[in-house]
Amino acid sequence: MANFSSRTEKTFFDDFINTTLPPDAVELSSEEYLGLLLGIAAGKKVDWSGERPALVDPSPPSAEQLQQSAYSQRDYLLGIAALRIAPLQDAVDGEVATDDEVSLLELWKSYRVALNRIQTQSGFPSDIAWPDQPG
Incomplete structure (x- = not known):
């Protein structure tokens, strides 16, 4: 052989x-x-x-590939945020949210806004400071 x-x-x-x-x-x-x-x-x-x-060594990714990768990661993280926000928003809308849930909802919404603004960072798409997920 x-x-x-x-x-x-x-x-x-x-x-x-x-x-x-x-x-x-x-x-x-x-x-x-x-x-x-x-x-x-x-x-x-x-x-x-x-x-x-x-x-x-492989060729470094192009700016377009880096941008597509960043947007894919952002969209994945936005999906997680949506799953976390929905029940918290339901509790607020139903007027049954605790003070901790209201605070956590605001943190998740701020996180979601930060994710949607990654392309405004000066290092985008090669150097992105991803926001931290709320606890």
């Missing part, structure tokens, strides 16, 4: 599983193959431009 890589296919092959190999298949030693797999698992990318695959 041997492992191979293909620059044109940009993948690895195992001759036990793959009965036909691409014409540019290059056999990898067990150590080389394992090193590549461990590097990929650790977040490295494979550079297929040479005859043999090589590990490289």
